[in-house]
Amino acid sequence: RRRHVLAFLLMKRVRLQLWDDAAASA
Incomplete structure (x- = not known):
């Protein structure tokens, strides 16, 4: 478990982390 x-x-x-990277790129 x-x-x-x-x-x-x-x-x-x-x-x-991926979301943060995408937001930074955008």
């Missing part, structure tokens, strides 16, 4: 949660948090963080 912990591994699943860590993966979810990592994916969420990456998604947020």
Whole structure:
């Protein structure tokens, strides 16, 4: 279960980073 949660948090963080990059580019 912990591994699943860590993966979810990592994916969420990456998604947020991508959003920030897109906003900065735009």
